[in-house]
Amino acid sequence: MxxxxxxxxxxxxxxxxxxxxxxxxxLMVSIPAYSSSYITGLMLITLMYAFGSMSxxxxxxxSGLLSFGHAYAWGLGSYTVGMLVGKGIxxxxxxxxxxxxxxxxxxxxxxxxxxxxxxxxxxxxxTLSFSELLRSSVMKWTKVTGGENGLTGIRRxxxxxxxxxxxxxxxxxxxxxxxxxWLIASWFGKILNGIRENESRxxxxxxxxxxxxxxxFIFAGIFAAIGGLLSAYYYGIAAPDHFSLLVTGNFLLGxxxxxxxxxxxxxxxxxxxxxxxxxxxxxxxxxxxxxxxxFILVVTFFKKGIFGYIQEWWKR
Amino acid sequence: MALxxxxxxxxxxxxxxxLLASGLCLMLSLMNVVNLAHGSLYMLAxxxxxxxxxxxxxxxxxxxxxxxxxxxxxxxxxxIFFRYFKDHLEQILLTFGFIYIFQDVAxxxxxxxxxxxxxxxxxxxxxxxxxxxxxxxxxxxxxxxVFVALGLWLLQEKTKIGALIRAGVDDSxxxxxxxxxxxRIFTLVFTMAGALAGLSGVLGSVLIGAYIGADxxxxxxxxxxxxxxxxxxxxxxxxGSVLIGFAEVFGRAFLPEFAHFFVYGVMAVILATRPSGLLGRTS
Amino acid sequence: xxxxxxxxxxxRNLTKKFGSMLAVNDVSLVIEKGKIHTxxxxxxxGKTTLFNLICGNQRCTSGQILLLGQDLTKLPEYxxxxxxxxxxxxxxxxxxxFTLGETLLLTAAPKTxxxxxxxxxxxxxxxxxxxxxxxxxxxxxxxxxxxLSYGEQRQVExxxxxxxxxxxxxLDEPTSGLSPAETSQMCDIIRKVxxxxxxxxxxxxxxxxxxxxxxxxxxxxxxxxxxxxTNEVRASAEVKEAYFGG
Numbered sequence: 001m002x003x004x005x006x007x008x009x010x011x012x013x014x015x016x017x018x019x020x021x022x023x024x025x026x027l028m029v030s031i032p033a034y035s036s037s038y039i040t041g042l043m044l045i046t047l048m049y050a051f052g053s054m055s056x057x058x059x060x061x062x063s064g065l066l067s068f069g070h071a072y073a074w075g076l077g078s079y080t081v082g083m084l085v086g087k088g089i090x091x092x093x094x095x096x097x098x099x100x101x102x103x104x105x106x107x108x109x110x111x112x113x114x115x116x117x118x119x120x121x122x123x124x125x126x127t128l129s130f131s132e133l134l135r136s137s138v139m140k141w142t143k144v145t146g147g148e149n150g151l152t153g154i155r156r157x158x159x160x161x162x163x164x165x166x167x168x169x170x171x172x173x174x175x176x177x178x179x180x181x182w183l184i185a186s187w188f189g190k191i192l193n194g195i196r197e198n199e200s201r202x203x204x205x206x207x208x209x210x211x212x213x214x215x216x217f218i219f220a221g222i223f224a225a226i227g228g229l230l231s232a233y234y235y236g237i238a239a240p241d242h243f244s245l246l247v248t249g250n251f252l253l254g255x256x257x258x259x260x261x262x263x264x265x266x267x268x269x270x271x272x273x274x275x276x277x278x279x280x281x282x283x284x285x286x287x288x289x290x291x292x293x294x295f296i297l298v299v300t301f302f303k304k305g306i307f308g309y310i311q312e313w314w315k316r
Numbered sequence: 317m318a319l320x321x322x323x324x325x326x327x328x329x330x331x332x333x334x335l336l337a338s339g340l341c342l343m344l345s346l347m348n349v350v351n352l353a354h355g356s357l358y359m360l361a362x363x364x365x366x367x368x369x370x371x372x373x374x375x376x377x378x379x380x381x382x383x384x385x386x387x388x389x390x391x392x393x394x395x396i397f398f399r400y401f402k403d404h405l406e407q408i409l410l411t412f413g414f415i416y417i418f419q420d421v422a423x424x425x426x427x428x429x430x431x432x433x434x435x436x437x438x439x440x441x442x443x444x445x446x447x448x449x450x451x452x453x454x455x456x457x458x459x460x461x462v463f464v465a466l467g468l469w470l471l472q473e474k475t476k477i478g479a480l481i482r483a484g485v486d487d488s489x490x491x492x493x494x495x496x497x498x499x500r501i502f503t504l505v506f507t508m509a510g511a512l513a514g515l516s517g518v519l520g521s522v523l524i525g526a527y528i529g530a531d532x533x534x535x536x537x538x539x540x541x542x543x544x545x546x547x548x549x550x551x552x553x554x555x556g557s558v559l560i561g562f563a564e565v566f567g568r569a570f571l572p573e574f575a576h577f578f579v580y581g582v583m584a585v586i587l588a589t590r591p592s593g594l595l596g597r598t599s
Numbered sequence: 600x601x602x603x604x605x606x607x608x609x610x611r612n613l614t615k616k617f618g619s620m621l622a623v624n625d626v627s628l629v630i631e632k633g634k635i636h637t638x639x640x641x642x643x644x645g646k647t648t649l650f651n652l653i654c655g656n657q658r659c660t661s662g663q664i665l666l667l668g669q670d671l672t673k674l675p676e677y678x679x680x681x682x683x684x685x686x687x688x689x690x691x692x693x694x695x696x697f698t699l700g701e702t703l704l705l706t707a708a709p710k711t712x713x714x715x716x717x718x719x720x721x722x723x724x725x726x727x728x729x730x731x732x733x734x735x736x737x738x739x740x741x742x743x744x745x746x747l748s749y750g751e752q753r754q755v756e757x758x759x760x761x762x763x764x765x766x767x768x769x770l771d772e773p774t775s776g777l778s779p780a781e782t783s784q785m786c787d788i789i790r791k792v793x794x795x796x797x798x799x800x801x802x803x804x805x806x807x808x809x810x811x812x813x814x815x816x817x818x819x820x821x822x823x824x825x826x827x828x829t830n831e832v833r834a835s836a837e838v839k840e841a842y843f844g845g
Contacts, residue, residue, distance in 0.1 A: 066408065114584055117591035118543065121350050121404055125539040126587065132536045133580045140572075187708070194705055197694040200656065204692075205706050206680035206763065245532055249412060256409065288420035295413025299406050 028170055032163045042278060044166045046271045047173045048234065049250060051227025053258075053266035054180060055220040056251035061260030062184060063216045064196030068248055069127030072111065072134050073221040075243035076104045077228030079138065082151030082238030093157035100229045101222050108221030112214050128245060135243035150239030154232055169230055176223055181263055183219065192216055224251075253291065256298050259305025268306055320448055322565055328454040328523060330561025331461025334554060335516035337538040337545075338468055339509030341553045344542070346472075347502055349398055350407045353414035354513055355535030357386040361517025362526025363422055366431040375436035383514035390510020394503050419528060428528040433521040457519050464512065465554055472550055537564075540579060544586040606667075607632045607767050607797045608653065613662035615648055615821075622648040623659070624821035630767065635793045637800040637808050639832075640818035641842055646801045647689055649818070650769055653799075654686050655679045667766070683766030687756035687773060689801070695745035699736065699755065702744060703727055706762045730758055733788060750781045757785070767797040774804055786810060809833065817841060 028047075032040045052074050059065040080100035084090050115126045138145040145151065156165055183189050194202045195209050202209055232238045241247070250273055251266075258269025276294070281287050298305075304312065336358055343349045361382035369378035393414070401407050422428070439453045517526070520534070541560050546552025560579055567578030608630035615623040623645045630636050638646050651657040653664055655676030664671045671679050694702055707727060731737040734754050739747065747755065753776060760768045773789070774782045786807055789798060793811075802808045808815065808829075815832045817825040819841040825832065832838055 066405065114587045117587050121344070121408070122543055124408065125543060126583075129536050129540055129580065129583065132532070133576065136576055190701070190705065194694060194697070197696060198692065201692050201694065202705075203675075203677045204654065204656070204680060204686060205759065206677050208675075208677050246416075249416070252409070252412065286420050286424070288416045288423070292413040292416030292418075292420065295409055295416065299401070299409040299413070303406075 025174065029167075032166055037162065040163065040166055042274060043271075044162075044169055044234065045231075046267070046274045047169050048227050048230045049254065049270045049274060050173060050267040051176060051230070052224045052247070052251045053254040053270045054177070054263065055223035055227070056248070057255045057260050057263075057266045058180065058184075058216060058220045058223070060252075060255060061262075061265075062189065062196060063192045063213055064199070065213060065217070066124045067115075067127040067217075067220075068124045068245060069111075069129065069131035070220070070224055070251055071243050071245065071247035072127070072131040073104050073108065073224035074228035074231075074247055075131070075134055075138070075238075075240075076100065076107060076221075077225030077230075078232040078238040078242045079145065079151070080104075080225070081154055081229050081232035082146070083144070085155065085233075086146075086151040086153045086238065088153070091155070091157075096157075097226070097229065100225050104221050104225035105218060108218040109214075112217035112221075116210060116213055116217065128248075131243045131245065131248065135240050138243065139240045145240075146238075148240060150237050150241075152237050154236045154238070156233055165234065169234075172226065172230065176226065177263070177267075180223070184263060188212065188215070249291070249295075253295060253298070256305055257294075257302070259307030259309075259311075261305075261311065262307040265305055265307035272306075320450075322569055323562075324450060324454050324458070326562040326565040327558070328457040328461075328561075329565055330557040331457050332516050332520040332523065333534075333537055333541055333561060334461050334557035335464060335512050335519070336534055337541040337553045337557055338464070338550060339512040339516075340538050341542050341550060342468070342505060343509050345549065347505060348402075348404075349506075350404055350411065351393075351398075351509075352408060352411035352535065353393075353418060353531075354411075354509070355531040355533075355538065356415050356418035357389060357510060357513035358517035358520065358534045359422060359526055359528075359531040360389070360418060361386045361514040362433065362521030362530065363426050363431060365433040365518035365521055366526060367426075369433050375434065375439075378433055379515070379518050382518040383511050386514030386517065387507050387511040390513070391503060391507045393510075394506035398502075398506070399499065415531060419531065422528055422531075426526075430525055430527045431521070432525045433518055435522045453522060457523070460515070460519070461557075464515075468550055537579070540583050544583055546592065605632050606630065606665075608799070609663075609665040610653070611663040611665070613649070613652055613664065614660045615645075615652055615657065616660045621821050623652060626662070626818075626821070626823055628816060628823060630797060630799055631814070632797055633793075634813040635789070635798045635800060635811050636814045636816065637802055637812040638816050638818055639802060639805070639808055644818040645821040646818055647771055648821075650686060650771055650799075650801065654684055654769065680763060680765075684769070685760040685763040685765035685767070686769040687760045687771055689771040689775065691749075691752045691756060693744045693752060693755060693759075696743060698741050698743050699747065700740040702755065702759070703740075703762065706759045727762070730761060733791075734758060734784075750777050753777055753781075754785070757788070761792060765796060767799060768792065769799045769801075771801045772803060773800070774802065774807055782807065 028043065031043050052070065055073070056067065056070050059067050059070070077100045080103060081096055084096050084099065090096065111127070111130045115123055115130070118126050138150075139148055141147070157168070160168060184192075191202065191207060191209075191212050194205075194207075195212060199209055228242060231242075250270075254270035254273045255266040256269065257272050258267065259265030273291075273294075276290070277287060280290050284290075336354065340351065340354045343351050343354075364385050365378040365382040368381040369375060372378070397410055398407065401410055435453045439456055442449045442451045443455070444450075516534075524530075537560060541553055541556035543556075544552075544559065545554070545556025559582060563578040563582045564576065567576065571577060606629050608628075610626055610628040613623055613626045613628075614621065626645075626649060638649065640646055648657065652659045652662075655671070655674060655678075659672065662672070666679070666682055666684060669682065671682070671684075674682075694705075697705070728737070731740075736751060736754065736758075739751065744752065744755070753773065757770060757773055760770065770789070774785050777785060782804065789800070789811060792798065800808075800811065812829055814828060815826070816823050817832065817835075817838050824841055825835055825837050827835065
């Protein structure tokens with residue numbers, strides 16, 4: 001008779017699951033070689049925003065926390081680049097990355113502590129007030145943060161051109177993707193899942209759920225900040241808009257369209273959002289209207305997301 | 317003297333906030349509905365109030381049009397959407413979508429310009445009491461705020477409708493079994509909340525103006541009011557509005573560079589010490 | 600007054616108010632070590648609320664809760680669990696999308712934060728197997744909780760409590776909704792379990808109550824109206840009135 005952990009562990013299936021990842025990775029690596037720079041650009045933007053969506057889903061899909069203010073971390077990453085590189089303080093990519101992670105970690109620890117004092121809708125509201133706090137602060141603090149116009153003068157790290165920058169982002173994405181995968185599969189991730197499924201039960205099993213949610217919040221913040229950092233390097237600007245609710249809205253929509261029960265879902269969903277945004281914006285100015293309609297359509301007809309429906313179909 | 321002016325500003329801002337926050341709070345605590353687009357109603361009412369006010373040269377027309385429009389929108393949102401979407405997450409996503417749509421509408425029709433509604437001529441002066449000068453309009457706004465606060469409190473605590481609403485949230489099946497059409501009552505509350513948002517929007521646009529982003533700005537304030545005042549209690553919204561009104565106005569007076577810092581500071585302190593808000597209930 | 604080292608749980612003047620309604624009204628109770636202590640009473644008497652207060656799911660308005668002499672009153676629920684309290688819920692409160700195996704692992708694992716892989720030691724594995732065999736659930740490990748039968752879910756509620764190796768196990772209507780055969784099986788298990796730890800029971804099925812209990816407390820309108828052994832309670836006029844009277 002197999003021992004208990006063996007019967008529960010799904011290790012044997014791991015090799016089977018590696019295959020799709022391998023294929024997707026090969027595909028993404030070869031994109032610059034076979035497609036136009038337009039497509040490469042879209043993929044790049046998708047990958048950057050995926051940092052935001054995946055981390056957003058770490059909170060929503062895996063921990064049951066809906067954070068409206070997730071853009072706070074995106075903006076922090078972006079402004080770290082703006083203040084260090086845009087102002088000419090340093091050119092060292094790794095130093096900037098390190099500082100972004102450190103600063104975001106601290107701010108997340110502070111925000112998370114306060115936000116997690118509340119539950120449900122109020123948690124969502126409080127996190128929104130955090131991103132808005134940062135947004136209005138950077139808008140007013142013109143001397144330091146460039147005010148409404150933000151910070152510019154940001155050169156790409158290692159003076160990379162667009163294609164090489166794509167590879168940098170791709171590598172970063174893959175690394176973070178697997179870190180998150182490991183996190184979710186770990187003990188820590190399982191408990192987060194339990195908290196999402198039934199927090200009161202988890203408490204009655206003796207777990208201090210607050211600690212888990214707190215760390216999830218901090219990790220999610222750090223991952224989103226990396227995305228914001230990469231986007232500031234790409235676009236060459238850090239602006240107050242980076243803290244806006246509309247940024248968080250993109251993460252949310254991407255997560256929903258792709259499916260919040262899987263790690264890759266938000267990535268796919270983000271691709272859809274980025275693609276639609278680019279495509280539709282060439283025909284009309286009313287992208288906001290379309291995106292709003294997408295929200296409503298998704299919640300009415302398409303709640304499980306792409307991967308959600310795939311999973312259901314797989315089980316038949 | 318300047319102190320009194322600032323206090324009036326704080327109180328009138330508090331009144332505007334309360335008118336908006338009360339609707340949000342009613343929907344949340346009484347009907348368990350999350351409506352993020354409530355701030356959008358404020359913005360729309362402000363813009364509509366401006367346009368109608370300009371066209372008809374009448375503040376009254378502006379007010380009436382603004383309020384009826386938002387009340388109608390609320391009515392439709394309840395009938396078409398909230399009746400079927402009872403889950404919080406669904407409501408959040410839905411109203412998120414509405415925020416985008418309303419923003420697009422505002423951008424298209426008013427091009428994102430900053431507009432103010434003109435106060436009515438009879439109220440644009442000041443009155444002198446005991447040697448101090450009080451702008452009439454602000455006094456009126458404060459008066460309206462107090463009037464509405466009293467009315468809502470009476471409705472919630474003292475009337476049959478209020479009791480029915482509270483009962484309906486807890487046990488809608490039971491209430492329906494008693495022969496009450498709970499859906500009709502919910503629609504009524506919704507429409508009323510929408511009307512209040514419209515009132516807040518038109519009045520607010522006289523003082524603060526209407527602009528793209530006002531929807532989110534005022535929503536944030538309303539949210540902070542509800543959270544610190546006491547999760548979901550009307551009295552909490554009243555206290556919260558006054559507190560935030562003062563925090564914002566006096567904060568702006570002393571430290572204009574750190575926008576809203578006092579507001580967030582108050583929120584942080586209260587969250588850290590009393591997470592369920594000043595008047596909230598802990599279970 | 601009995602020697603306090605024999606008292607596992609002591610409740611002193613425990614009160615819970617919801618607005619002006621007194622769900623639990625000045626309850627003082629002693630649960631003795633090693634006994635099966637049952638709480639009975641008509642619907643709405645406040646029994647589940649009492650459990651909620653003891654376990655920390657709700658905060659009491661006033662009063663004191665002691666576990667082996669230690670004051671639990673201000674502690675959050677997860678700390679009380681770590682001190683040896685465990686409970687099952689009246690309405691199945693499990694993880695719909697988790698398999699039985701995953702649920703058990705989560706329960707049996709050490710409760711400190713860590714990033715270790717989702718595995719547990721072999722020793723605990725044997726305990727789990729033993730319990731599963733007792734309940735006849737050994738082959739249901741890979742089934743998701745939402746796909747288990749109602750009776751099986753009820754059993755899982757109890758198993759989770761047992762797995763926590765508590766000093767005292769609070770079971771809230773463990774036999775509700777079970778067939779007679781399942782009820783009888785549950786009683787056997789409770790009796791066996793009570794050999795090693797203290798059990799506090801809320802039950803409606805009076806047969807079960809009279810079979811198992813060493814001591815019975817009767818609640819009505821938030822108060823304890825009577826306390827005694829099975830025979831005493833059976834004969835009591837007050838109890839009859841509370842259940843059947845006007």
